[in-house]
Amino acid sequence: MSECIFCKIASGEIPADFVYRNEKVFVIRDITPQAPTHLLVIPTQHVASAAEVSDPAVWAAVMEQATEAARFLNLTEGYRMVINTGAQSGQTVPHLHLHLLSGRVFDWPPG
Ligand code: 5GP
Ligand code: ZN
Numbered sequence: 757m758s759e760c761i762f763c764k765i766a767s768g769e770i771p772a773d774f775v776y777r778n779e780k781v782f783v784i785r786d787i788t789p790q791a792p793t794h795l796l797v798i799p800t801q802h803v804a805s806a807a808e809v810s811d812p813a814v815w816a817a818v819m820e821q822a823t824e825a826a827r828f829l830n831l832t833e834g835y836r837m838v839i840n841t842g843a844q845s846g847q848t849v850p851h852l853h854l855h856l857l858s859g860r861v862f863d864w865p866p867g
Contacts, residue, residue, distance in 0.1 A: 762851035765798050776825060780817040783825050783856075792859025793829060802832045802853040806841040812851070822854050831858040855863075 764770040766782060775795060776783040787796040799814050809815060826835050834859035840847040 760802055760851050761849055762798050762853065763802050766798070773811075774838055776821065778821075779820045780813070783821060786855070788813040790855075791857040791862075793831065793835070793857065795825055795856040797825065797856060804850045805847060805852055806839050809852065818852070818854050822856050826858070827857055829858070834858065836862050 763768060765772045765784065772784040772787075774782060774784055779800065781797060783795050783797050783798050786796050797818050799818055801814065803809055803814060822837055835856060838855040838857065839853070840855075
């Protein structure tokens with residue numbers, strides 16, 4: 757997807773702070789962090805949102821890497837995973853991504 761920010765990050769056209777990457781997924785630090793730790797786990801393949809995933813391997817790669825990143829960063833006090841899906845949820849980038857947030861207390865219910 758030529759105009760997609762996360763596809764441009766995947767290709768190197770836009771720079772990002774990569775925490776991890778393999779051929780299926782990459783992990784970057786959010787440019788506007790909402791917590792002391794705020795990572796984005798993003799499939800390399802363009803999928804517009806969670807609602808558009810057709811290949812379960814995409815979920816496997818995203819969830820596996822999210823839990824692996826939490827382990828690697830030793831987020832033992834807890835963390836929150838968020839996948840905004842669609843305009844009303846707050847999704848602003850139409851390329852599937854999981855937010856991994858940690859380092860503070862999170863309210864429930866979420867805003
Ligand atoms: P959404 O609102 O779609 O759930 O999340 C999109 C996230 O992507 C936001 O938290 C936003 O700060 C982050 N973001 C948008 N553009 C960039 C960028 O160019 N680089 C990085 N690292 N994060 C970005
Ligand atoms: Zn994309």
